[in-house]
Structure formats: structure tokens, C-alpha cells
Amino acid sequence: MTETAVARLAGINVGGPARIVPSGDFGLIGLAVMGQNLIMNAADHGFTVVAFNRTVEKVDKFLENEAQGKPIIGAHSVQEFVLKLKKPRRIMLLVMAGTPVDDFINALLPFVEKGDIIIDGGNSHFPDTNRRTKALAEKGIRFVGTGVSGGEEGARFGPSLMPGGNEEAWPYIKDVFQSIAAKSDGEPCCDWVGDEGAGHYVKMVHNGIEYGDMQLICEAYDIMKRGLGLSAKEMADVFEKWNKGVLDSFLIEITRDVLRFDDDDGSPLVEKILDSAGQKGTGKWTAINALDLGMPVTLIGEAVFARCLSSLKEERGRAASVLEGPKPEFSGSKEEFIDNLEQALYASKIISYCQGFMLIQNAASVYKWKLNKPSIALMWRGGCIIRSVFLKDITSAYRKNPDLENLLFDDFFNKAIHKAQPGWRDIVSKGALWGIPTPAFSTALSFYDGYRTKDLPANLLQAQRDYFGAHTFQIKPEHASEKYPEGKYNHVNWTGRGGNVSASTYQA
Secondary structure (H helix, E strand, C coil), X not given: CCHHHHHHHHCCCCCCCCCCCCCECEEEXXXXXXXXXXXXXXXXXXXXXXXXXXXXXXXXXXXXXXXXXXXXXXXXXXXXHHHCECCCCEEEECCCCCHHHHHHHHHHCCCCCCCCEEEECXXXXXXXXXXXXXXXXXXXXXXXXXXXXXXXXXXXXXXXXXXXXXXXXXXXXXXXXXXXXXXECCEECECXXXXXXXXXXXXXXXXXXXXXXXXXXXXXXXXXXXXXXXXXXXXXXXXXXXXXXXXXXXXXXXXXHHHHCECCCCCEHHHHCCCCCCCCCHHHHHHHHHHHHXXXXXXXXXXXXXHHXXXXXXXXXXHHCCCCCXXXXXXXXXXXXXXXXXXXXXXXXXXXXXXXXXXXXXXXXXXXXXXXXXXXXXXXXCCCCCCECHHHHHHHHHHHCCCCXXXXXXXXXXXXXXXXXXXXXXXXXXXXXHXXXXXXXXXXXXXHHHHCCCCCCHHHHHHHHHXXXXXXXXXXXXXXXXXXXXXXXXXXXXXXXXXXXXXXXXCC
């Protein structure tokens, strides 16, 4: 961005503005719906908020309407915006991720001072937050990248907030963040996550889990619709029942409401909606990062691919006319089957969160972040899209044992997954027999079976790799010998000619 462009965005008054007495406790740039609602939320909690928007006319309109009578002050330039804030200045950006964040940071730099705090509340990719944290620290500016979840309603009445970055900023923003955040059992759904891009990383994984939860619910809906022949109203009743048990959650609740919503002709609106799903990329980021770190986050990956498959609407239409499959035929007790479906959804959800926390735990090690897993689970208990009663159990598990290797090793989840197994396996098998795709249910069960298997067939895979590419292999400890020493990389001539070579110089 050129100096001229920065000056234009900042609205710099070369002669200097009239003397301004700082009165703002908190400043927010970006008056889209989320920004406006967060400002109103902060004002409701007694903070005087300074508001600014690139299109300054929007500031005046906001002050004249929604903000009227509240401790909200407008600014018509970045310079005026900064001067109206008390020191150290607490400035939050709620603008589109990417270049707009950097543009506003550059516009703020001529006016902010050492010790001031800039907060990015957008859906930024965590490597960008890593970069910004380091670059601004060199200038003495404390940068925070925070995940914000909960949509418009959450922003207005209490979102889940996941801040990370320069930890020196936390004591100065904690009062604002924990005041405006959602509360769960009296605890704010906000705590410090970790260094650099840790906050945005945790928000990314949150969004990936959200993809998984939504896909699982859609598969349950498809099984009830095509497998059991239930109407939208009947399915809504099922989701209402589920929302009173272990599946009690925001997404189950809204699914019930969606299924009950009729169009003007009295038919369910959901059945008229094009079955081609969109995505903004955060689920894809999670899947890509899992691959980069070598972590088996299979359910989120399948949820992303399911959306990709849904986008092939016209091609699927052509395939439907030439590719045959079984027709669902149900017999037996629908009530028992629906109970099994509930258990399959619950078990698959457990696996999704296990995988999500495995990824977070591994990222903390790789990126050298100190992450607080009990706090992360607490942050997701209220305000956010994946909020559910289920997260209280995760919080409890990690509070009881912060070093818990995997949620499946916790007594509560161990018992839950064992109880769910019969129903879970029944649903996955029925989906296959009926020709109803269940990628998320199926991969969850496959992960579970793979995770509990002591000896996987990767031994054959390693032999194949060594055969065609001399990629080497290691021997199992119980079979180590002078010929095949433990811990050494071995290569053999698999055609039987030339014997074997055992050498630690080989690289896997």
C-alpha cells in the first residue's frame, strides 16, 4: 500500500485536528453487522466505544440509529479515531481477512504509540497472524489475533472469543473481552489461548469441527428421510428429542427449526433449497494443516470433500441416470433405529472432537505454543456455533487431566464410545446397504477401529515402498536381530537376489 493510499485511508489532517480529549475505552473499526453488534455489546457493559468505518457516512448513520443514547462515539478519520482513545489504546479490527487487515494496520501506524494494542477479530489465517504479531512487536505495538464465533446474535449478546498473539496485551484487554463474551455456568467463554496465531488457529479448528458437526447432522437427516421415509415435521420432532439429551447443542436446535419452517404453500422450505453447499475456506485450512502436520483429522476432511461433491450438482444429475444402486427398504422398529442413529451421531461427534484436540495438541508442539486445552473447551461451551452440553464433559476431562493424551482415554468418553458402538455400527452398515452416503459417520468409525488396532497393515505398505523405491523399513522391536537391528533403517532385495542390506544411512 502506498504512502498516499495510507494517508487517504487514514484521513490525515496535515494541519492537525483540533484538541481532542481521549474518552474511549475501546475502539472498533468495521461497521458491518458483526462490528455494530460487538460495539453495542461493549457499550451495554459500560465501555465507551469509538467507532470508525472506511465509508464514514456509515458511522453517522450508525450513531443516529442503533447507537443512539449509548456510550458510543464516532470518528471520521483514522487519526481522529486514535486520538479519541485512552492509552494504552485498545483497537479492534473487524474487517475482511487478508489485505484489508494489513491496509488498516498500515493506516493506524502513523498514529498509534508503543504499548498500544491492535486486535484482528476477523477470520484470518493463522500464518498471517504469526507474521503480524512479530512485525508489530518490533515496532512496540502489541498485536492480538482473536477468533470470534457466534454469528450476529453472539456478537450482540455474547460471543465465544479466542484471543492469541502478544501475551503482554492480555491484561489490558481481558476486562473488555471477558465482559462481552458469552457465559457458561457463570464462566466467560474467553481466555488467553497462546502465542502468535494460536487464537486464530483454535478458531480455524473450531470452524473445521463445525463443518464436521453439520455434515454429521446432514447424514442423519438423509438417513431418516430416505431410509425411514420420515417427513420434515417428523424429523424435526426427532431433533427436538435429541436436543434434550447428550446431543443438546445449538446446531441440533437450529436443525429442528429449519425442518419446521414451511414455505408459503405449506411445504418444507428446506426441501426446495439447492443441494450445493458453499464454503469460505476455514474447514479447508483445517484439513490442509492436518495433512501438513501428519495428523489423521479424517472427519473434517470428509466434511470438506462432501461439500465439494455437493457442488457437482449437474454432473451428479447425469450420474444418477446411469449409475445404479440399492433402494432403501426398512423393516423393524423405527424407534430403535432412531435410538441407534442418536448413538451414531454422538459417537461420531466424540471422534471429531478427539481429532480436533489431537490436531491442536500437535500444533502446540510443532509451533511451540503453550495452549490451555481446558480453557479452549470452555471457550466453545457458549456463544459459538458448536456450543453444546457435550463441551462441558470435554472441559471436565481436561481439567481433571490437562495432559490427557486423547479424549478416548478419559473414563467418561471411553464409556460413552463403548455404549454407542452397536448402534453406530448398525447405522454405518445400513447406510452402505441402502446406498446412502455416510462419509462422516463412516470415517469416524474407521478412525476408531484404526486407533484401537495395535497392528495396522502399514507393515505391508512399508514393504511395498521398499520394494519399488528402496524407501527402507524398520523392524518391530520384538523381531529385532543382528540382521535387522531395532531402530535401524533396513532395505532388502525383494526379488530374492543379492540378499539384504541393513544400514542406518538409509533415510525413510
